[in-house]
Structure formats: C-alpha cells, structure tokens
Amino acid sequence: MRLESLYQEVILDHYRHPHHKGLREPYDAEVHHVNPLCGDEVTLRVTLKDATGEPVVADVSYDALGCSISQASASVMSELIIGKTVPEAMGLAEEFLRLMQSKGQLEPDEEILGDGVAFAGVAKYPARIKCALLGWMAWKDATAQALEEQK
Amino acid sequence: MRLESLYQEVILDHYRHPHHKGLREPYDAEVHHVNPLCGDEVTLRVTLKDATGEPVVADVSYDALGCSISQASASVMSELIIGKTVPEAMGLAEEFLRLMQSKGQLEPDEEILGDGVAFAGVAKYPARIKCALLGWMAWKDATAQALEEQK
Amino acid sequence: MTLDVARIRKDFPILDRQVRDGQPLVYLDSANTSQKPRQVIERLDDFYERHNANIHRASHQLGEEATAAYEGARIKAAGFIGARDETEVVFTKNISEGINLVAYAMGNATAGQSGGSGSGRFRLGPGDEIVITEMEHHSNIVPWQLLCERTGATLRWFGVTDDGQLDLAQAGDLITERTKLVALAHQSNVLGTINPVREIADRAHAAGALVLVDAAQSVPHMPVDVQGLGADFLGFTSHKMCGPTGIGVLWGRRELLEEMPPFLGGGEMIESVWMDHSTFAPPPHKFEAGTMPIAEAAGLDAAIDYLTDVGLDAVRAHERDLIGYALDALGTVPGLRVLGPADPATRGAAISFTLEDVHPHDISQVLDEHGVAVRAGHHCAWPLHRRYGIQASTRASFYLYNTRAEVDALVDGIGQAQRFFGGD
Amino acid sequence: MTLDVARIRKDFPILDRQVRDGQPLVYLDSANTSQKPRQVIERLDDFYERHNANIHRASHQLGEEATAAYEGARIKAAGFIGARDETEVVFTKNISEGINLVAYAMGNATAGQSGGSGSGRFRLGPGDEIVITEMEHHSNIVPWQLLCERTGATLRWFGVTDDGQLDLAQAGDLITERTKLVALAHQSNVLGTINPVREIADRAHAAGALVLVDAAQSVPHMPVDVQGLGADFLGFTSHKMCGPTGIGVLWGRRELLEEMPPFLGGGEMIESVWMDHSTFAPPPHKFEAGTMPIAEAAGLDAAIDYLTDVGLDAVRAHERDLIGYALDALGTVPGLRVLGPADPATRGAAISFTLEDVHPHDISQVLDEHGVAVRAGHHCAWPLHRRYGIQASTRASFYLYNTRAEVDALVDGIGQAQRFFGGD
Numbered sequence A, B: 001m002r003l004e005s006l007y008q009e010v011i012l013d014h015y016r017h018p019h020h021k022g023l024r025e026p027y028d029a030e031v032h033h034v035n036p037l038c039g040d041e042v043t044l045r046v047t048l049k050d051a052t053g054e055p056v057v058a059d060v061s062y063d064a065l066g067c068s069i070s071q072a073s074a075s076v077m078s079e080l081i082i083g084k085t086v087p088e089a090m091g092l093a094e095e096f097l098r099l100m101q102s103k104g105q106l107e108p109d110e111e112i113l114g115d116g117v118a119f120a121g122v123a124k125y126p127a128r129i130k131c132a133l134l135g136w137m138a139w140k141d142a143t144a145q146a147l148e149e150q151k
Numbered sequence C, D: 001m002t003l004d005v006a007r008i009r010k011d012f013p014i015l016d017r018q019v020r021d022g023q024p025l026v027y028l029d030s031a032n033t034s035q036k037p038r039q040v041i042e043r044l045d046d047f048y049e050r051h052n053a054n055i056h057r058a059s060h061q062l063g064e065e066a067t068a069a070y071e072g073a074r075i076k077a078a079g080f081i082g083a084r085d086e087t088e089v090v091f092t093k094n095i096s097e098g099i100n101l102v103a104y105a106m107g108n109a110t111a112g113q114s115g116g117s118g119s120g121r122f123r124l125g126p127g128d129e130i131v132i133t134e135m136e137h138h139s140n141i142v143p144w145q146l147l148c149e150r151t152g153a154t155l156r157w158f159g160v161t162d163d164g165q166l167d168l169a170q171a172g173d174l175i176t177e178r179t180k181l182v183a184l185a186h187q188s189n190v191l192g193t194i195n196p197v198r199e200i201a202d203r204a205h206a207a208g209a210l211v212l213v214d215a216a217q218s219v220p221h222m223p224v225d226v227q228g229l230g231a232d233f234l235g236f237t238s239h240k241m242c243g244p245t246g247i248g249v250l251w252g253r254r255e256l257l258e259e260m261p262p263f264l265g266g267g268e269m270i271e272s273v274w275m276d277h278s279t280f281a282p283p284p285h286k287f288e289a290g291t292m293p294i295a296e297a298a299g300l301d302a303a304i305d306y307l308t309d310v311g312l313d314a315v316r317a318h319e320r321d322l323i324g325y326a327l328d329a330l331g332t333v334p335g336l337r338v339l340g341p342a343d344p345a346t347r348g349a350a351i352s353f354t355l356e357d358v359h360p361h362d363i364s365q366v367l368d369e370h371g372v373a374v375r376a377g378h379h380c381a382w383p384l385h386r387r388y389g390i391q392a393s394t395r396a397s398f399y400l401y402n403t404r405a406e407v408d409a410l411v412d413g414i415g416q417a418q419r420f421f422g423g424d
Ligand SMILES: Cc1ncc(COP(=O)(O)O)c(C=O)c1O
Pocket: C267, C289, C290, C291, C292, D031, D032, D094, D095, D096, D097, D137, D139, D140, D185, D187, D188, D189, D214, D216, D217, D237, D239, D248, D380
C-alpha cells in the first residue's frame, strides 16, 4: 500500500520519539518559520562553534507544531547535521532539497542522507514537500543569521 | 434584405437632411451627452415657454456627431416634440423608449410616434439602441434642468 | 423535497473518477471549491464554440450574443439573491476581489475621490472603526487590515464563543457611532455556524454603519435574500456554487454603488476619457474595468439555473440530513472534537474537527489514500484556529451530490488513520 | 514558415458559424478578442471533468492535479515571454487588473505600506511624474490618472505624430529625473504601430524610472521577450491570444515584486494572519488573493502551446502578408483614410480607418449584415481619436485564422456601405 511508502516506519519512529526536540540555551540565532498553507510552525535555535577555522553546527534545538512529516523531518535533520561543519550541513540540506524536488525519480543515497532517505516517498506528494522542508529551511535561515552576526 | 428594415428610407432622409439641427439662442438649458461605447456626442439646448400654465417645448436645437441612427433620431425627435407640452413630450419619450426596449416585438403607432416608427427595426440591434436614444436622453436631461431652474 | 442524489451525481462527470490507484472519488471538499455539472461545462463550450466575442463594444452579431449572455447572467444573479435590479450586481473575479473593491472604494473616498454624487459616508480616518469577526476568512480580514493601515481607522472584531457562535454580548461595545462598516460571514467556512446577520445589520444600521455580508458559504447552499438579511453589500463566488472559476459577484445597494469612487480603472468603466481626466459610467459598469470574465458569466448563469432547478430548499434539507448523520457518526470516534455548533439546524455543510494525537495533514493523507478528499489546515481562518488553541483542523464539507455512504467512508478512513498513527 | 491557414481554421469551431441569416462568419475583430481553438476548449473541459479542485490548500489527489495545472501554466507563461523564472509571473483577471495592480502598489507604498524589503522607489508625491502616451488604451491611462489624483503626482504623455508614431522628439523633455514610471503600449490597438520600447526603456532607466509595457496587442501576434524589451513590468491578456476570458498575466522583475506592497488582500497571499496584522507570502503569491482563475490558467497554458506549435514567427509573417494585402486593397477605396503607419513591417494586425460621409457604426452595421465582424468606435482609445480630430473609426483586425479572401469580403462590404449611404 502506498501509505507505507510515504509514512515509512523510520518516519513514524522519529515522529513519535523526536530527537533533539525542545529549545535549549545558549544559542546564536533563533527563527520562527510557518507553513502558510497549513499553519505548521517551528521555532528553531542554532549554536555554531568555530573549532578548526570552519564553523561547526554545535547544536540545533527546536520546538515544532505540525504533522508527522514535518516533525520527523526536523528530528532527522538535527540528527544528521549536529556535529557537521556548516558547509557539510548545507550540502546535506541541498541534497535533501534535491530529493524533495525529484518527483520521486531520485534514488537517495543512505550513506549521505541517513534516515533522510525515508522521505523519498514524500516527493511524490507535492502538498507535503513543504512539510518535510520546514525544519531544513528554518535551519538554513537561522544559520545564515548566526554567521551574519559572527562577522 | 434586413439592412433596409433597419435603415428605413425615412431614417436615411432625416440623416441626410436633419431637421432643427444647429444650436440656437436663447435657451433655458444645455446639456452634452456622449455614448461611451462609440464616442457619439450630442449637445442639446431646450427652450420652454409657459403658455397655459403647462410648460411647452418652445424649441429644441442640437449639434450632433454620430451615426445615421443617432442623427436621424435627434431630428425625428425635435420634429415630434417641438410645440408639445412637456408632459406630452415626456410621454412620447416613454413611448419611444418602450419601442426601443421591445426587442422588435412591438408594433409602433404612427399616430403617436410619427416618423419615429421607422426606428422599430433598431430595437432588433441591441448595440444600436443607445444610438437611437442618445438625443432623447439628452432632451429629458436638459428639460429636467430647465424645469428645475424655473422653480 | 428530497433530492434524487443518484440522478444529480450523474450530472457531475468528475464523480466517476478514480484516484490513488483505483479508489472511487469521495469528494468532501466542496466548501473549498465545488464540482461542476455538465450543464455548466457545456454552457462554457457553447459560448466558446458559437458565441464568443467581446461585449458592449462590438456591433456585430457575435458581439450582441456575447453581450446578451453576459448581461443575462447579471439579471439572473440579481434575481437569485433578491437584488432590486441588475444594476446592483457587479461582477468580480472572486469574492475576495469584491471585498477588496469595497475596501479600496473607501480608501479612495478617503483620498478625496468620489463616485459623482458625494462619498462622505465612505471616508475614513482616525477614530473611525471597521468591525469584523474572529471567525472570518482571511479574505474578509486582510482587506480591512490594509484599509485601516492606509487610513488610520481602527479594526475591531467580535469574539467567538466556545461553541462557535459570535459573542453577541460584545455588540453594544463594538457597534457604536464610530463604526463605519460591519463585515461578517453569513456562514463560517470552518465552524459551519450560520450567523444572525439580520440582528447585527439592524444594530449596525441603527448606529449609522454599513453592512457587508460574506456569503461565499451560504449562497451555494441555501436561499439567500439580500433584503431579508438587511445587507448593504453582499458577495459570493461562482466556483463554490457549481459555477466556473474566475468570476464572483458583489451586490451593493444602488445608491451606495453610485456614491462610491471607482476601484480599477480601464476600458468599459468610463463615460469619457481625456488625457488629463476621465468621467465614469454609472454602476455596475463603473466597477468593471477591462474585459470581464464573459464565458464565466455564462457558466455562472448555467450554475444558477442548475441550483434553481434542483431547488435550494432541497439542497439545504439534503445537507441538513447529511450534517446530522455525520455529526452523529463523528461523535462515536474516540478523541474526535468537532468545532462549531452541534445542532444541524444552525449550521451549514462544513464540519471541521480535530483528532487527538493525529495531525490534520496526516488524517487527510490517509483519507486521500482511500479516495476521500477533505481539507486540512487553517482553511484561511488562522485567527479562528488560534482562538481554539489549535494550529489546524480537518474539514469535511458536503454538497448536493454527497451521500450518507460517503460520510461512512469518511468515518471509516478516520478510523484507519487512528490505527495507523496510534500504534507505538 | 507559411501557415496552413485552412488547417488552422479547422481548429476553431466558431469559424463554421453562419450569422445574419446564413452569411458565413468573417471574423475581423481579434484585436478585441480572439477566437478559441478546440485544444483550449478541450483543456477547460478536461480540467472541469477530471481535475477540478482548489489549489495549494488541498492535500488530496485532485488538489495536487489542479495545483500542477495552475503552477504549470505559470511556468509556461514565464518561458513564453523570457522571464527569469516563474516567480516573476503574477496571474490577474486581465491586463487591466495587472496595470491597476502596479498603480495600487505604488499608491499603497505612498501610503506607507511596504513589500517587506523597502518600497522607496514606488513612493510618489507632488513633483513626481508618470509618463504615458497619447495612443494608450484606456486601461493604461485611467489607472495612472487615478493614482496621480490620489498621490499628487503629475501625469505626462508622449504625443503622436500625424503618421501614427510616438513623437520621440519629446523624450528629452518628458523623461527626466522626476519620472518614476513610463507606461506604454508595445503595439497600439488602433494604429497598429509597434513602438520602440527598448529605446524608451533605456532612456527611462537612465533617468531612474521604471518601465511598464502593455503587451496586450503584441504577445498574441509576435515573439516577445521581456529582457530584450528592457521592461520592468509587462502585461498581457489571455482572451486576445486564443485563451479563455478571465485571466491575464503581469510579469515583473522579481526584486520589484518583492519590494512592492500587496494589492488585494485575502486567502493565499498571506504568510500568517492575526486579527490585528498579517504578513505576506513572497511573490508571485503575494499578489494572488482568493481563488484564482484555475481552469483559465490551464486554458491559457493550452493557448500558449497552440501558438508555440504554430510558431509566432509564422503568425507574424502571415499577418504581415494580410496587412500588406489589406492596406493595398483599402488604398483603392475612395474617401478611405487609414490611421497609423503605412508600412506593414512597422505595424501589427489592426487596421483602423475612416470613410468620408459614412459613420463607423453604419459601416460596421453593413459589414455585419454581410457576415463581416469588425469594431466601430473609439476602441477604448478616446484621446487618440481626438488627436486625429475624429470621434470614432472602424477597425478590422487579423489573426492567424484570417485569409486574403476575408480581406476581400471586407473591402467588398465597405463598397456596399458606400453605395448604401452614398445615395442622396
Ligand atoms: C493595448 C491594449 N491594452 C489593454 C487592453 C485591455 O485588455 P483587457 O480588457 O483584457 O484588460 C487592450 C484590449 O482591450 C488593449 O488592446
């Protein structure tokens, strides 16, 4: 049944037990994003640290109200990018965006996207793509702000 | 041929040799009306006199730019109403309006409308009805103003 | 006065569709947009295949026919809502434009423009108030926010009670001599609530205010009479009433339309144009700039014929039956909370609900997988959702072509969603 | 690159019609509105019969399909005119609305509203100037008059030469640092003149002004590229290009659309709504309030496909042939005076003329009686007619489905009108 291809077990797991959820201090930037089509919201904070000259995603914390897809996506995202350098994380965000825009034609690489590959089915449901991207867009925005402030 | 039922000889005669045309002095009221659909214009003056206690249409003079229907209609109108009392003339205007709105279903009374009956064919061409009414509407407007001023 | 729903369904070609790999379509999203009977589709075809031309401007036969189709639709629409005559009916692209038209006319009056015969009652300034309600559709909120921003007037609103009614206790405080206009929905697109428009209109008029009724959700579903409602303006939208997209109606009392300055400028709305100034046509043409949705007017005419033939009393009765049946059935679902009135007699054919632990987007997705089309989200009524402490809801909405069996399919699908997301 | 007109005519059902008791239709009024090929009509049917739903808001299959149809049309339209991408394409109900949209955005900016990222260049006040031309359609005159009235800005205009060209000698005087916006037609709907938009746009940009191009009469008839023209805004209207009524396009440079405050408020154009304020979606959605002409967008998509398949170069070449043929033939008619350029290379497919002693209304009536549909009047360009000292003209306008034989029928009919009215 198609429902299972959309709501893979991995997604439901992250939805029921989201990782890194809850807003934490301290943070470098906080953003609030909404999905105007359905009203879903996410408040997201990002903390960067600068270890080796390259900024690193030290923490991502968030509070999200929304459907299983948007919640699970935020959870998977934080899982994936915490600890990565900002360029690496931006690369992942691009990769995930590409997957979402693929109309289901792309075979995602689990090596790269980890649990993110479970969202491949979402790409077939245009109305849900914004749900899956909500957290990622918030993170990109928050990170841009944090980098801006560090200048 | 239908063209002849629209453009009856009477209409073409009035068009080629309009009666009462040209602006005359003195006058009680002057109006300028346009047909916004095609740009036709009429400037019309009316002079009333009060003979027997009832106002009488002493003169109607006009200058008109427009198609054969609008020109001929103004000519026929002035022919019909000059010399009539205002209530009589208003009655004629009503009668003519009724004819125009009849969609060609009404048999006009030559006793009442005189040369005006020639316009019966116009009622079948909705786009031309405004042409035939242009002069009449101007006259009604001018007369209302003239009466207003006499108060 | 019962509907022959089986026969009606045959008029709607789309109801034969299958979705999601072979599921028969169960369309429960008519409050969003309705489906179209073949009578309407055929009317559009006929217009384009036989009568298409621009209107008013053309002195040829097609032009006459197209003008007759367009102006005939105006007469039809006027009769449908009890307007005094067709000069009170302005065609717009949807009801949103109609509401904006009134708002901009007020803004333009404030900026000194006039409709020819004075526009005093449309002028706004600091101290003046516009009153709306918390249950309005965004289309009846945002235009007034923008207008108030531009003019310095103040926006106020009726709150909503826990059971989804306007809080009329606030009326005395809200509607005062400062009120210039009260704008409210005849029927809420979320709660289904049918508002006491007449009562509020009487109060508004007593205070010297104008009344604009958003009838987007009532005109398609029940007989509506502008005189009985005591409205000054009333709008509705074709696509929700079996008609085509691209056209709506703003009805306004003639003397108001005369006073109002124009909104959009362009061809057809003028009397005369010079380079440095223009004069304007009388209403309704004053408000119709450019080439209007001509074929769409013909389609709306056919839609009104269709609804009139079926009978709006019969439509309303049928929907009341469905609402009653649906409210009962939904009442058996654990964790399901219906927003709005519980009595089918006081509400229309939209039922919005929340379900414990399952997000509306997820419910609607499961339903869609079973062929059941509903809407999830805030339904363009975000403030109303905030009022009830929720982000979003799921809305099932009914129309003349829906059946009890489709309500069963809805309830069934909700059960599936609960099982699917309920596991741990 | 010659057109197979016989084959093309088969695509247009209405061309089989007979009018006025059995006359075959000779439709020479396409500058007013064009006829529609069955490919467009069928696309509308298909939408209503299989895919109809509201867009964006719905998370069901029909909603996905309708959204894909609507947004697909946006992508198609963007490609058609060389837009950077589809976010620069705003759907409106016609081009008149598109022009008003820009005018109101400027008015709203003046009233202090913003598009989110500042709106300085849209603010107007006394001393600022808007420049148009004497050959504009009312839809590109009246919105600017109303805007100037509201803001205190001044309206100025290019005059027109005796042979129907813009008087470019005035450019230096007209386009100055006071100029905020220059709005002009790409092609005159009366004279047929194709204006040197690029040249004027370069001057305008050098002076810091924006440029709006009314392409209602060019986009249907020739390849148009917004970049090549140097436009900042460009509008066109579906019904003149084989598409349905009820939809038009306003293209605008993305950074401008971002800066501009919203125009119509309502569902779909928002980001978030509270009772006391709202935030707005990014363009193009910021400018699309309420339910849009969805089926019409699908129809416009089909129309663009149709024109692209035929090839706009071929359309233009065919029309040049017809114009040349018609100008020659009309030149033989005694007392006939053609308005506008004499060279088919510099003009489009509309030919307006006057005839000594026969009023345009009377000519068009006689033509209509012979099945020939033309337009008589001022064609919504009243100031232009005054410029030439005339009240009205008769306009024959051609499109891809017209033939030389139809030009013959026109000339024939004119002769009949002369004979009919010439006698004394
Ligand atoms: C040059 C020009 N501009 C604007 C318009 C207005 O188009 P619409 O009536 O579709 O808004 C027209 C046609 O009527 C036109 O020819």
